[in-house]
Amino acid sequence: MKIAVFPGSFDPITLGHHDIVSRALPLFDKIIVAVGKNANKNYMFPLEQRLEWISATFEGEPKIEVDAYSGLTVNYCREKGAHFILRGLRNPGDFEFEKAVAQTNRKLSHELETVFLLTASGLSSISSSIVRDVIRHGGDYSQFVPKAVRIKS
Ligand code: ADP
Numbered sequence: 001m002k003i004a005v006f007p008g009s010f011d012p013i014t015l016g017h018h019d020i021v022s023r024a025l026p027l028f029d030k031i032i033v034a035v036g037k038n039a040n041k042n043y044m045f046p047l048e049q050r051l052e053w054i055s056a057t058f059e060g061e062p063k064i065e066v067d068a069y070s071g072l073t074v075n076y077c078r079e080k081g082a083h084f085i086l087r088g089l090r091n092p093g094d095f096e097f098e099k100a101v102a103q104t105n106r107k108l109s110h111e112l113e114t115v116f117l118l119t120a121s122g123l124s125s126i127s128s129s130i131v132r133d134v135i136r137h138g139g140d141y142s143q144f145v146p147k148a149v150r151i152k153s
Contacts, residue, residue, distance in 0.1 A: 001029045001030065001081070002027070002028045002029045002030075002083070002084065003028065003029065003030045003031075003032065003080060003081055003082040003083065003084065004024065004027070004028045004030070004031050004032070004082060004084035004085065004086045004115065005031075005032045005034050005073065005076065005077050005080060005082045005084070005085055005086065006020070006021055006024070006031055006032065006033045006034065006085075006086040006087075007034045007036050007069075007073050007076075007085065007087075008033075008034075008035070008036065009035065009036065009038075009041065009043065009050075009128060010033070010035055010050050010053075010054055010128065011043045011044055011045055011050060011128050011132065012044075012045055012049075012050060012053055012128060012131065012132075012145055012149050013050070013053050013054050013057055013128075013145065013146060013148075013149060014126045014127070014128055014131055014144055014145050014146075015123055015126055015144055015145060015146060016088060016090070016119060016123045016124075016126040016127070017033075017088070018057060018146050019088075019119070019120050019123050020086065020087075020088040020117050020119075021033060021058070021064065021086075023117055023120075024086050024115070024117060025061075025063055025064075027115070028063070028084065028086075029063065030063050030064075030065060031063060031064050031065070031086065032064075032065045032066075032067055032080060032082065033054050033058070033064060033065070033066050033067070034066075034067050034068065034069050034073075034076060035047060035050055035051060035054070035066075035067070035068045035069070036068075036069060036070070036073065037068055037069065037070040038070075039070075044132045044135070044136075047068055051066055051068060053146070053148050053149045054066045056146075056148035057146040057147075057148045057149075059148075072108070073085065073105065074105050074108045074109040074112060077109070077112055078109065082112075083111055083112060083113065084112070084113055084114070084115050085102070085105065085112060085113070085114040085115070086114075086115050086117070087102070087114060087115070087116050087117075088116070088117055088118075088119055089116050089117070089118050089119060090119045090124045090125075090127070091124065098114070098116065101114075102114035102116075126144050130144075131144045131145060135151060
């Protein structure tokens with residue numbers, strides 16, 4: 001069984017994340033969208049809210065599981081029997097960062113391969129941090145996020 005973990009903060013999930021997961025579905029038997037809990041990060045939305053939005057976005061898709069984890073991603077993958085990490089690439093900045101993380105992860109676990117999908121044209125400018133700025137300042141965030149993401153004001 002080919003299992004991939006798609007790790008991230010998903011603060012909040014965007015159309016960019018949605019696109020990567022949708023396009024990766026034919027490649028794997030199961031994709032675990034895994035929200036990493038990082039004590040040093042200040043999140044805009046609570047973990048439960050982020051998980052709820054992800055679950056609602058992929059509702060009815062049997063190959064997708066939604067979970068939260070803390071600690072090293074490689075340890076979480078081992079626990080889940082996942083041999084693949086899924087990540088998206090938007091720009092050279094992503095590439096440099098992701099290269100270092102993927103090479104480190106391979107040193108930590110030789111049986112783990114990171115699979116990258118290129119962002120779809122039109123979605124490469126979407127990032128959770130920019131979406132958070134739009135939300136903070138009252139802009140129309142709905143064009144950047146799946147329908148399930150609705151912020152109560
Ligand atoms: P992290 O905090 O680990 O960067 P994110 O939630 O920001 O988590 O992103 C998770 C993954 O989704 C990363 O691999 C990131 O590159 C990818 N991603 C985010 N936005 C996009 C996008 N617009 N197009 C393609 N991939 C994206």
